[in-house]
Amino acid sequence: MTPENAPKSRWSDLDRPPLNEAALRHSLLQPGGLWTSLDIVAETGSTNSDLAARAGSLEEGAVLVAEVQTAGRGRLDRTWSAPPRSGLFFSVLLKPGADVPVERWGWLPLLAGVASATGLARAAGVDMYLKWPNDLLVKIDGEERKTGGILAERAGDDAVVVGIGLNVTLHTDELPVPAAGSLALANAISTDRDPLLRAVLRGLEQWYGDWRAAGGDPGLSGLQEAYAAGCATLGRRVRAELPGERSVIGEAVALDSDGRLVLSTEGGGRQAISAGDIVHLRPAG
Template sequence: MTPENAPENAHDPAHDDAHESRWSDLERPPLSGTVLRRALLQPGGLWTSLEIVPETGSTNSDLAARAAELEDGAVLVAEEQTAGRGRLDRTWTSPPRSGLFFSVLLKPGAGVPVERWGWLPLLTGVAAATGLSRAAGVDMSLKWPNDLLVKVDGEERKTGGILAERAGDDAVVIGIGINVTLRADELPVPAAGSLALANAVSTDRDPLLRAVLRSLEQWYGEWRKAGGDPAASGVQAAYTAGCATLGRTVRAELPGDRSVTGEAVALDGDGRLVLATGNGTREAVSAGDIVHLRPAD
């Protein structure tokens, strides 16, 4: 919902549940805005508004365009994204209601130095993996810097991605896309996966979204309380524990046709991936510099 077409698509809370019959697709019913708002918008809590639209280009773009008028903790969910974006403007598309496609607006405030905001996408990865592991009953892992992985037939597959973008001087918009009920014949690429293909015990998107947002509220609260310190808040240790990239030999492809190959051995205090190279040196690469991160072979 861009500013240009906002009046035409203006939000009607009843529209969340009534834009089509909830039982028109038994496998992929629409989300219930009423139920989600009742569960998540609590006095004193992080989440201040939750809007669901049937379709939009990109929830990140929409939320960023309205960042100045919205409070910290605004949530925008789309049943379908037609121009979803990943890092470096890579596309992310899925069938309607087959996943969770949403963005959150966060305004960390003066208590968190801007140089620590780079931890927000990593923190979101920890929160999403934690929430989904509990609610869907699947083992989740993280591929640095922004992918959520599940195992499908013993093979690691990407089932989700995270994109963080600045919105003005005081805000960050974080977009999250998670494949929930995507079937094998609907996968955009062979390396993709979904919670359903990973044999999730539940693919009901309402409780899955609640679980992710509650987990994000908890982790974000701890991080802010610690002034954005990744160690004191536990974010750095949690990401390290769940990161499938660490311990593997990878090739980091960087701008200008440069690459670095080495064993991923740690995350430093700035969230950069530290590679131990073959010549005995260590080099830290940042998420903003990575074009691709691949297995060395």
């Protein structure tokens, strides 16, 4: 059998080794901790969909990781795809329950953004930025590029599934669009996915615990301040593309207590944006 005809194994690409499931479970599944189970699958359509379908039978803190997703989704049902083992594609099951009023659950994707950005900055040695509401940015040759995204979805009455997709080792010719990026292209000091995943999950555990202990209060838990500090959208002139093919242009001046982006519009008015796509119209600073 020639090398070209040899069947590919999970170790075929030595630059992209598989995640170490046993080691990750050993380090993350601790008594009294948030994470209660961790499963890694070679391939699936969407970890969010899979975890949501099983939410009723799983404990809070279930983690599902896929080495490749064939039908990964972002906001507005946009697709998210990448070569096998080139990134981190995972979802977690959270059940805030009676500790946090439902109206504050909208902070969960922002919380996941803060946890991901701070964890990756430490583990990968790359400056991370948050684009409201759910994008993770890096700078490549001085240009902001999206390297990750977050999608939070309700799963029944008492649960939320938070999915995170992150480009880790994608090369330029593998990027889905020119505006995308990866940790490798941002000159990360490490692209070992095991410590990167541990860093994000530990950050999530800490921020979620603090937020839940504060009854979901974004001010008391420090979440609102932390998100604002890392948000590349604030202080920028932006265009908010809203549902119904509407748009509004203004300067992003604040993040309110509901996690909405507050725009200062022409004429001195202010408008709080709760959902929509944000386009940065001028550089920060």
